[in-house]
Amino acid sequence: MILEHESVDVFLGLDVGKTGHHAVALNRAGKKLYDKALPQDETKMRDIIIKLTEQGKVLVIVDQPASIGALPVAVARDAGATVGYLPGLAMRRIADLHPGQAKTDARDAAIIAEAARSMPHTLRSVELDDETLAELGVLCGFDDDLTGQITATSNRIRGLLTQIHPALERALGPHLDHPAVADLLTRYPTPQALRTAGRGHVRARLKKHAPRAAERLTEAIFDALGQQTVVVVGTSAAGIVLPKLAEQLLALRRQRDEITAQVEALVEAHPLYEVLTSMPGIGVRTCARILTEVTGKHFASAAHLASYAGIAPVTRRSGTSIRGEHPSRRGNKKLKRALFLSAFAALHHPASRAYYDRKRAEGKRHNQAIIALARRRSDVLFAMLRDGTLFEDPVPKNLPSAA
Structure with a gap:
């Protein structure tokens, strides 16, 4: 998460719900400043955040930044707090490190706040300024x-x-x-x-x-x-x-x-529209899904993007009996589906088709070959999004160099 973590004084974890949330606030030393249920109400949420700002800069962390978590995020940003998001998978893994097996809103909120305080690398940024993406x-x-x-x-x-x-x-x-x-x-x-x-x-x-x-x-x-x-x-x-x-x-x-x-109409107005649709196999619907699932998130590398989408193979090894790579069962399923369908649609593209045929010749089934193609294309997609450049066909290696 791109955030000046050292400048934060209060970490407010919110376990969001439909009608109410549970909030736990910690200072940098881990002392609990607040631990109460919080209704889905703008005025009361704003009052708590403003009160906590008396202790210094506040970071609000939610476990769901959209749908039922949209109002807390909007209120926090409007009140001047920084907003972060703790993904569900990270939340579950961190919860396993804490004693007890109870599943309560108060415990979840405390885990979210503690993760923000001690493990800032697990957080993701929340960007809701772009109204186009929200729509x-x-x-x-x-x-x-x-x-x-x-x-x-x-x-x-x-x-x-x-x-x-x-x-x-x-x-x-x-x-x-x-x-x-x-x-x-x-x-x-x-x-x-x-x-x-x-x-x-x-x-x-x-x-x-x-x-x-x-x-x-x-x-x-x-x-x-x-x-x-x-x-x-x-x-x-x-x-x-x-x-x-x-x-x-x-x-x-x-x-x-x-x-x-x-x-x-919305996608065509987005600055990344021409970048994304320049890649073979990406149309309006796929472009929209990629924008909603990728924009505003920070990926350190192409491998990180592929892992987030669930198209990176998972290596499993145990002694000499278990060896090999297997498809991931995790990741963002919406993004995975978009990348899979775009790879399938790109089979008319000569370079993509050649890679798919090569994987089939290696003995991979159709879906496996498409996933492999989607993984390869995610590397290109990452570079395109990082640099804001249009897709370019790969230059065949056997072409003579220019004089």
């Missing part, structure tokens, strides 16, 4: 929620289609991401409804959203309908549910498109 955090979180709901709704539709007409599901299920198919199911949700409508009406409905694929989808639908003549029990109920699910799917996709437009 991106909210929008990206909602986008993740919408993505989960879209996946669940699509799976439910495919499950119902499989139940009543497996052949029809094989024809329509893989294309549910296209609005034309969801729109078709709002009007003709059952095999009988599709047969009754006929090819002409089905083709016309599909042409509204898929003019090029309408003919192909129509033929696939009616070929599937010809493969089953019996009516499965539950088809009538499915005919009630399927249109509602299809409408829900369309509404969720419209909401996601709206959120994407707002995210895009």
Whole structure:
């Protein structure tokens, strides 16, 4: 954490909660200055911080800087205190060093304050000045929620289609991401409804959203309908549910498109937008997620960034029986997913593809090779963020040097 630790006189640890927090304040000698429950109330939090400033410079440390910890962070900064963040993993490891196994708010707050006093290297800075990042955090979180709901709704539709007409599901299920198919199911949700409508009406409905694929989808639908003549029990109920699910799917996709437009506008206004998107495989959504998870955090090296993201391999050795490197199960899962997906999307890039193919030739499975590529790309990403430079393709080593 970039902080003049020696200038701090009071360390205020906050174990934050939804309706209230517990606060423990220590001076440099470790003497307890405050140890009480603190409500989620701006006035009372401000009063405590101002009172503690009478003892000198105050450092406020929280275990959650966002969501339920956003108000304490904002109040502390406004009251003139420095703000720090103790990551959850560091918190758990430090807690194991303290006597007792109780899990209470008071104990957690005391551990946070003591960690700030005696182990400043475990802290991270909290930067909330950038309103763009705060807005991106909210929008990206909602986008993740919408993505989960879209996946669940699509799976439910495919499950119902499989139940009543497996052949029809094989024809329509893989294309549910296209609005034309969801729109078709709002009007003709059952095999009988599709047969009754006929090819002409089905083709016309599909042409509204898929003019090029309408003919192909129509033929696939009616070929599937010809493969089953019996009516499965539950088809009538499915005919009630399927249109509602299809409408829900369309509404969720419209909401996601709206959120994407707002995210895009915010991301494009950020000074690191051109830097991040210059790297192959990083689009608007991935750029937004990297910004929210990386900006404001200090990484001493590229290895530190990779470890934080959970894409650095973990070495395990014990005598001669256990040797090797294994994937990490820790790290920031949101950032790990963003780096994984960006590496996968970068396979069209010749240098990235060559590295992926080399790892596959070494015997690694697909996911292992993608993780290895993501780890390699994190080194480049770290340098880009550190220096503010755009991505450059690596120069092949066998090229002759310039005269």
